[in-house]
Amino acid sequence: MTTNNHYDVIIIGTGAGGGTLAYKLAPSGKKILLIERGDYVPREKDNWSTRAVNLEARYNTKEAWRDVDGKELHPHTNYYVGGNTKFYGAALFRLRKEDFGEIRHHGGISPAWPISYDELEPYYTEAEHLYQVHGNRGEDPTEPWASAPYKYPAVSHEQRLQHLHDDLERAGLKPFHVPLGIRIDEKNARKSLCIRCNTCDGHPCLLGAKSDAQTICVDPALDHENVSLVTNAKVLRLETNGNAREVSKVIVDRNGVREAYSGDVVVVSCGAVNSAALLLRSANDSHPNGLANGSDVVGRHYMGHINSVLMALSKCPNPTVFQKTLAINDFYFGSREWDYPMGHISFVGKLDADTLKAGAPAIAPGWTLDLMAKHSLDFWLTSEDLPDPNNRVTIDRDGQLRVSYKLNNVEGHDRLKAQLQKALKQTNCDVHGHECHQGLFARNLYLGQRLPLAAVAHQNGTVRFGDDPKTSALDRNCKAHELDNLYVVDASFFPSSGAVNPALTIMANALRVGDHLLERMK
Ligand SMILES: Cc1cc2nc3c(=O)[nH]c(=O)nc-3n(C[C@H](O)[C@H](O)[C@H](O)COP(=O)(O)OP(=O)(O)OC[C@H]3O[C@@H](n4cnc5c(N)ncnc54)[C@H](O)[C@@H]3O)c2cc1C
Numbered sequence: 001m002t003t004n005n006h007y008d009v010i011i012i013g014t015g016a017g018g019g020t021l022a023y024k025l026a027p028s029g030k031k032i033l034l035i036e037r038g039d040y041v042p043r044e045k046d047n048w049s050t051r052a053v054n055l056e057a058r059y060n061t062k063e064a065w066r067d068v069d070g071k072e073l074h075p076h077t078n079y080y081v082g083g084n085t086k087f088y089g090a091a092l093f094r095l096r097k098e099d100f101g102e103i104r105h106h107g108g109i110s111p112a113w114p115i116s117y118d119e120l121e122p123y124y125t126e127a128e129h130l131y132q133v134h135g136n137r138g139e140d141p142t143e144p145w146a147s148a149p150y151k152y153p154a155v156s157h158e159q160r161l162q163h164l165h166d167d168l169e170r171a172g173l174k175p176f177h178v179p180l181g182i183r184i185d186e187k188n189a190r191k192s193l194c195i196r197c198n199t200c201d202g203h204p205c206l207l208g209a210k211s212d213a214q215t216i217c218v219d220p221a222l223d224h225e226n227v228s229l230v231t232n233a234k235v236l237r238l239e240t241n242g243n244a245r246e247v248s249k250v251i252v253d254r255n256g257v258r259e260a261y262s263g264d265v266v267v268v269s270c271g272a273v274n275s276a277a278l279l280l281r282s283a284n285d286s287h288p289n290g291l292a293n294g295s296d297v298v299g300r301h302y303m304g305h306i307n308s309v310l311m312a313l314s315k316c317p318n319p320t321v322f323q324k325t326l327a328i329n330d331f332y333f334g335s336r337e338w339d340y341p342m343g344h345i346s347f348v349g350k351l352d353a354d355t356l357k358a359g360a361p362a363i364a365p366g367w368t369l370d371l372m373a374k375h376s377l378d379f380w381l382t383s384e385d386l387p388d389p390n391n392r393v394t395i396d397r398d399g400q401l402r403v404s405y406k407l408n409n410v411e412g413h414d415r416l417k418a419q420l421q422k423a424l425k426q427t428n429c430d431v432h433g434h435e436c437h438q439g440l441f442a443r444n445l446y447l448g449q450r451l452p453l454a455a456v457a458h459q460n461g462t463v464r465f466g467d468d469p470k471t472s473a474l475d476r477n478c479k480a481h482e483l484d485n486l487y488v489v490d491a492s493f494f495p496s497s498g499a500v501n502p503a504l505t506i507m508a509n510a511l512r513v514g515d516h517l518l519e520r521m522k
């Protein structure tokens with residue numbers, strides 16, 4: 001290996017964690033290498049085709065994993081510069097302050113984090129400003145304290161959603177505007193980067209107006225001459241040095257050619273499934289269970305949230321273009337009748353008939369797919385699944401990746417659906433009154449109407465951080481307890497996952513670890 005292949009910092013993966021960290025470290029002047037297994041998302045019309053994206057899965061990896069029974073699993077995940085943020089819905093939520101402590105759920109305990117909300121708060125603010133989050137403070141009844149306002153006003157509701165908002169308020173709820181990382185200027189539509197289209201959630205942005213990790217972090221980081229990126233470069237394994245305390249080589253398959261790099265600091269940020277897989281595949285004589293895995297937690301405690309997409313059909317049409325503006329957190333911690341957390345209600349991007357075809361939908365009696373799509377409000381329900389050591393990522397003898405997962409803590413989720421149903425029955429319209437709402441229908445029928453395991457969008461928890469090396473792989477700075485130069489900054493570090501979307505927490509934590517690394521490298 002030539003000295004040209006040695007870096008101060010190597011970051012593996014360019015998504016919410018790795019991309020954000022690169023941005024933070026770039027001005028330091030340190031020699032930084034980003035290694036990304038994917039390429040840039042091609043800019044093409046198909047970016048905004050629901051048929052190409054949802055039905056033909058054009059941008060999903062073609063890789064196959066296995067499930068607990070050894071059956072092939074085609075994960076809905078994306079390998080590109082910017083990682084899954086290229087495709088995300090950009091709903092950028094903070095975890096609640098309480099999520100950092102231990103919370104009793106109906107299905108068990110959601111464990112505490114080694115750091116408090118107050119420690120992460122400055123980085124939440126930094127991340128919100130960096131990713132240009134548009135939101136209104138003070139509307140969300142469970143939102144934690146914040147040291148600064150959002151820099152941009154919330155994205156407005158279109159008429160149908162404003163109507164729903166008013167109905168829900170009349171029913172005694174506190175619906176609020178979703179904090180969104182889209183670069184829209186509603187006061188100056190002509191100059192606005194974002195045109196408020198119907199193909200945002202799940203799609204890459206043709207206009208570069210979505211605040212994803214490539215646009216916001218990787219591209220500006222690469223403007224610094226000390227930062228470089230290799231694409232189509234899949235990290236195969238990490239090797240350790242003589243005393244086994246340091247990662248000494250990063251072994252890469254780049255366009256079919258084997259390469260090796262080394263770094264004073266090596267940061268793994270491949271997403272929760274692939275980071276665990278990489279550490280497990282890097283087992284050697286000194287680390288027989290895989291790197292950072294003396295505790296045997298690496299790969300375990302896989303979480304992905306309990307998610308449902310539910311279509312509420314109304315007699316009135318829903319002509320909304322950009323639907324992801326409204327959310328409800330009234331049941332996040334429970335209700336008067338139910339003492340346990342239920343979760344979070346918000347929206348997916350507006351569903352159309354092509355998207356519905358991909359989900360093996362239940363066709364409501366008397367409706368067609370097209371009609372359903374034109375009349376539905378398309379809700380996204382998230383509840384917390386609890387960290388179970390038996391829910392885990394492992395590597396089979398033939399090198400294949402396996403995700404074993406059994407859903408838990410479902411009672412709260414079922415009650416959340418019932419709460420939504422109840423609230424919708426109280427909605428009203430001028431033409432049909434209370435008869436307008438026709439019922440809730442699952443977008444797909446797998447797994448008792450929840451999203452199937454292949455929906456790994458919210459994957460987290462597989463390389464948890466903590467103060468005790470016996471029960472965690474990483475310390476509070478996300479450095480491996482057992483190695484001096486190995487860090488993990490993607491969603492793997494979560495000891496529990498709350499019930500809001502994870503990306504802002506990953507970004508905020510990457511900024512926090514970035515500060516630690518800047519201090520370390522001073
Ligand atoms: C359709 C969709 C919608 C979503 N909507 C939202 C939302 O609205 N709000 C929200 O908060 N979250 C959302 N998410 C989730 C969010 O995108 C993820 O939580 C976040 O991107 C995870 O960040 P990460 O850094 O852990 O991993 P990723 O962003 O997945 O980044 C991992 C990177 O590592 C690379 N990589 C993997 N293995 C290797 C390897 N061996 N060598 C080199 N590189 C490797 C990958 O190609 C990828 O670029 C959504 C996700 C999807 C798929």
Ligand code: SF4
Nearest residue numbers: 194195197200205210
């Ligand atoms: S133009 Fe706006 S709404 Fe459309 S994909 Fe881009 S960021 Fe999303």
